[in-house]
Amino acid sequence: MKKGIVFILIASIFSGCVSVVKVQKSEDYIKDKSSVKKVICIAPELVYFKGSNLSAIDFKKTFDYQSFLFKRLEKYSSKAANFKFEIYHPLYSDTLGADYFNSLLPLKSELLETLFERDINVNNPQYIRSLNTVQKSVFAEPPKISPEYAYLSSIYGTPYFSWYGIVTSNGLSVVTFVIVNVETTEVVVREIIFANKRINKRNLPPLIYDSFTLIK
Amino acid sequence: MKTMYKSIAFVFALFCSLLLWGQQNIYEPLKNNTAGPKAIYDSPFGNIDSIVKAEKVLNSENAKSFYSRSNYAVWSILSSGKVYFDGTLTDYLNGIVDKLLKSKPDIRSKIKVYAVKNSSVNAITYPNGYVFVNVGLLATLKNEDQLAYILAHEIVHFAKEHAKQSFGKEIFVSEAENGFENKNASAYRHLKYSRENEFESDAAGLQLVINSPYNAEMAKEALRFLDNSDSLIFTPNFEEIFNNAIFKVDTAWVASAADSIWKNKFIKQNKNKEYVFYDKQEDIYSTHPDIEKRVLAITEILKANEYKSPANSSTEGYKAIKEIAEHELVYNLYTNESYTISFYYCLKYSSLYPNDAYYHIYLLKNLYMLGYLKSVDQLDESISDYGYSSERGINITHYFLASTNSTELKKMAYGCMKQYADNLGKNEDFLFYQALLTDTYLGKEAASAYYIKYANAFPNGKYIAFVKRKQTSIL
Numbered sequence: 001m002k003k004g005i006v007f008i009l010i011a012s013i014f015s016g017c018v019s020v021v022k023v024q025k026s027e028d029y030i031k032d033k034s035s036v037k038k039v040i041c042i043a044p045e046l047v048y049f050k051g052s053n054l055s056a057i058d059f060k061k062t063f064d065y066q067s068f069l070f071k072r073l074e075k076y077s078s079k080a081a082n083f084k085f086e087i088y089h090p091l092y093s094d095t096l097g098a099d100y101f102n103s104l105l106p107l108k109s110e111l112l113e114t115l116f117e118r119d120i121n122v123n124n125p126q127y128i129r130s131l132n133t134v135q136k137s138v139f140a141e142p143p144k145i146s147p148e149y150a151y152l153s154s155i156y157g158t159p160y161f162s163w164y165g166i167v168t169s170n171g172l173s174v175v176t177f178v179i180v181n182v183e184t185t186e187v188v189v190r191e192i193i194f195a196n197k198r199i200n201k202r203n204l205p206p207l208i209y210d211s212f213t214l215i216k
Numbered sequence: 217m218k219t220m221y222k223s224i225a226f227v228f229a230l231f232c233s234l235l236l237w238g239q240q241n242i243y244e245p246l247k248n249n250t251a252g253p254k255a256i257y258d259s260p261f262g263n264i265d266s267i268v269k270a271e272k273v274l275n276s277e278n279a280k281s282f283y284s285r286s287n288y289a290v291w292s293i294l295s296s297g298k299v300y301f302d303g304t305l306t307d308y309l310n311g312i313v314d315k316l317l318k319s320k321p322d323i324r325s326k327i328k329v330y331a332v333k334n335s336s337v338n339a340i341t342y343p344n345g346y347v348f349v350n351v352g353l354l355a356t357l358k359n360e361d362q363l364a365y366i367l368a369h370e371i372v373h374f375a376k377e378h379a380k381q382s383f384g385k386e387i388f389v390s391e392a393e394n395g396f397e398n399k400n401a402s403a404y405r406h407l408k409y410s411r412e413n414e415f416e417s418d419a420a421g422l423q424l425v426i427n428s429p430y431n432a433e434m435a436k437e438a439l440r441f442l443d444n445s446d447s448l449i450f451t452p453n454f455e456e457i458f459n460n461a462i463f464k465v466d467t468a469w470v471a472s473a474a475d476s477i478w479k480n481k482f483i484k485q486n487k488n489k490e491y492v493f494y495d496k497q498e499d500i501y502s503t504h505p506d507i508e509k510r511v512l513a514i515t516e517i518l519k520a521n522e523y524k525s526p527a528n529s530s531t532e533g534y535k536a537i538k539e540i541a542e543h544e545l546v547y548n549l550y551t552n553e554s555y556t557i558s559f560y561y562c563l564k565y566s567s568l569y570p571n572d573a574y575y576h577i578y579l580l581k582n583l584y585m586l587g588y589l590k591s592v593d594q595l596d597e598s599i600s601d602y603g604y605s606s607e608r609g610i611n612i613t614h615y616f617l618a619s620t621n622s623t624e625l626k627k628m629a630y631g632c633m634k635q636y637a638d639n640l641g642k643n644e645d646f647l648f649y650q651a652l653l654t655d656t657y658l659g660k661e662a663a664s665a666y667y668i669k670y671a672n673a674f675p676n677g678k679y680i681a682f683v684k685r686k687q688t689s690i691l
Contacts, residue, residue: 043295059284063259090256090295098248098301105297106551113553143592146585147652148551151678159681183681 024192028214029142036188036215038084038158039077039179042108044069045165046199052171065201066091072205073164080212086156103152104161110145111163111178114187142186149182159183164211168199175199177211189214242643243574245547246540252294252301253328260284260291273377273384282383286343293348298333298548305331305544308537309349312364316371316428323375329367333548335557337442339366341373343380351548354541356441360534361425361434366442368428369421376416382409410503418510422517431525432518436511443507451609452563454616457579463631470616546578555585560613573643576636580649583629587656590622623657630657644670648679651686660686 030036046069048061070092077085087093088100153159162179172194179189191211199207264283271279293299300306309329317324326345334350341347347370349363357363373379386405418435425432455465504510542565549558559582566575620628633646633653640646651666667683674680 057288059261059288063261090252091259096251096257098251101252101297101299101301102247108297109552144588146581147648147679147682148581150680150682153681183685185682 022194024194026191026193026214027187028189029186030188030215033081033215036081036083036160036179038086038156039160039162040104040156040158041073041085041087041162041164042104042111043089044073044087044163047167049167049169052169054167054169054172063091065199065204068201069164069166069204069208072208076205076208076212080209081214081216083215085162099155103149103155107145107149107152107161107182108163110149111161111180114143114145114180115176115178115190115192142188143190144185144187145180145182147185150185152182160188162189164208166199166204170198171196173197173199175207175211179215242577242645243540243543243572246300246303246305246544248301249303250301252299255291256295260287263287273380274387278383278387282343282380286379290342290344290346293332293346299348300331300333304540305351305354305537309363309367312360312367313347313371315430316364316368316424319427323371327371327374333544333552335545335549335552335554339370341370343374343377345374347371347374351541351544353441354537355545357438357538358441358534359434360537361431362438362441363534364428364430365421365425365432365435365438368424369417371424372417372420373413376413376420378413378417382406382413385409407503411505414504414510415513418514419517422514426521426523429526432523433525435514439507439510439514452560452613452616453567454563457563457566458628458632463628470612543574546575550578550582550585553585555582555589556614556617557610558582559586559617560610563613564609573636573640576640577643577645577649580629580633580636580646580653583625583632584649584653584656586617587622587625587629590617590620590625626653626657629653642673644674644677644679647673648677648683651683655686660689 044066046062046065048058048065050056050058066089070087070089073085073087077083088096088104090096090100149161152161159181160179161182162177165176167174173196175191175193175195177189177191178187180187191214193207197203261284264280264287267283268276268279271283274282306329309331313324313327313329317327327347328345329347329349331354332348332350334348335352336350337352337356339347339349339353347367349367349370353366354363357366386409418439422432422435425435454470455467458465542561546558546561546565549555549561558578562575562579562582565572566579569575617625630653633650636646637650647666647670651663651670654666655663664687667686670677671680671683671687677683
């Protein structure tokens with residue numbers, strides 16, 4: 001009896017420390033995963049907020065974590081799914097040209113739109129998008145972008161373009177990942193993960209690894 | 217004989233102009249030729265320690281916080297892809313600043329001016345000397361004198377270190393009244409300092425313009441544009457643009473919808489505006505003083521200076537820049553996924569420049585995306601508060617699109633495309649959208665001949681990868 005009470009007490013103490021990771025969306029629309037050999041990642045971001053609200057950015061940590069993120073993204077792309085993840089970011093790439101600003105960044109803006117919007121949700125048009133509602137949808141077809149970026153596949157040697165972004169504070173972190181095929185204008189992979197804990201250098205690598213296994 | 221030669225020459229000129237009309241040059245959106253200033257490629261905090269060391273007003277902790285924030289903000293804008301690093305607009309702006317600061321080379325050397333891909337009618341200055349001028353402002357103003365005044369005003373914000381002064385004052389006062397703080401006190405103080413700074417920038421900016429070749433009288437109009445630009449009030453004529461053999465607009469419906477939105481919205485708003493002098497809302501909640509006060513202040517200063525306007529007007533020279541900015545506005549809104557607003561400006565500029573095929577092409581591009589968003593239930597149906605002055609036209613456009621179903625929108629795009637086919641038949645974008653809009657409305661089989669036409673005409677075209685995929689799926 002005593003042992004049982006002690007166990008319950010210990011369990012209740014530790015239950016408060018359990019972190020919750022909620023996968024809001026984790027979708028892949030790709031038929032032939034082996035065709036993904038190279039993915040261009042446009043300006044991935046990690047924004048590190050001070051404390052538990054999303055108002056004051058910790059600039060030093062943001063830039064420190066960003067370089068950590070870039071390295072891990074490159075490492076785990078080959079390890080988890082055997083594709084090349086080419087990062088284009090002013091603080092990381094030496095070869096950025098004017099095209100990065102003329103074409104890639106406008107494409108990034110479209111990628112962000114497809115993360116939360118553009119769902120063909122045929123079973124529940126009134127669904128609620130919130131942290132506590134896991135979306136249960138039936139998709140008629142993948143979300144789309146405009147066809148204006150089809151020409152980029154011949155310039156960069158791949159039709160796959162992506163964005164990886166993290167926002168983290170003490171109480172809430174959001175990880176978002178999207179890949180589109182600019183030739184078909186369709187989203188290939190889309191993932192949104194919420195967590196009630198801060199992303200740090202220990203728990204970031206497994207999150208990246210899991211995201212990349214979507215294309216394995 | 218002479219008359220005959222003249223007639224032949226006239227017919228030949230007419231033939232050439234018709235030939236050129238068939239292959240008209242369509243505006244190409246501006247592109248950066250360079251990869252931007254060095255500041256983008258360095259950490260925005262790399263030089264913070266040396267800046268903090270040289271700081272004389274703020275203590276080191278506050279200085280670090282202040283400069284970190286402003287450096288990060290500028291770095292974010294520069295690396296956002298929304299800045300014209302070089303080219304016509306940015307060069308033009310720098311030319312005006314050169315004239316304004318001809319006698320102040322020390323300030324000129326610290327100012328870096330860029331045009332930015334932002335549609336709002338505004339400009340902004342940062343403490344490290346970066347001035348960003350929105351393309352929406354360039355598309356709205358009427359002449360170079362007005363723009364010169366806005367730039368002069370922004371330069372004064374930098375030269376007088378307004379952001380830093382406000383930050384310092386705010387910290388000083390909030391520390392002094394520690395313990396008695398109202399939770400909104402900081403915000404109200406900030407707004408008050410900001411309004412004081414605006415008056416100072418208005419006056420000192422005016423002085424810069426008075427000492428330059430520009431017409432300082434134009435400052436008043438420039439300010440009014442920032443508040444309520446009458447050039448933006450435009451009610452789209454959907455009937456004129458869309459009525460054709462394939463698509464008909466219900467004229468009576470649009471007219472009644474337009475009136476009901478406008479009246480309901482503004483009657484409701486005006487109910488809250490019953491003041492003694494029928495003035496606008498109190499400006500204590502604003503970062504800027506009321507425009508009428510600012511205009512009156514400028515009038516007083518010009519009168520006290522016995523100012524006489526220079527004879528030259530700069531309206532003609534500005535026309536070309538304004539036209540570039542108008543084209544860029546439509547393109548930027550489209551690439552920024554603001555399809556409804558981009559669609560609205562296409563309608564507006566199509567009516568102002570009926571022969572400019574660029575707006576017809578972007579009308580089709582926007583309609584394709586609007587039709588798609590409608591089909592995925594993602595078209596913003598809310599009545600927007602996008603800008604005080606342009607609300608009416610934009611709200612009507614929103615309402616029009618919200619009341620049109622997905623199939624109707626696709627039909628509208630298809631009908632619109634058919635209308636432009638005679639004039640734009642050889643244009644690459646048009647040929648592609650001819651196929652795509654037919655595909656969207658009537659299916660890929662009906663569009664197949666158009667896809668083939670595009671592939672034959674542009675085997676290395678910018679949409680060829682998409683077209684090839686489509687052709688494979690059709691076969």
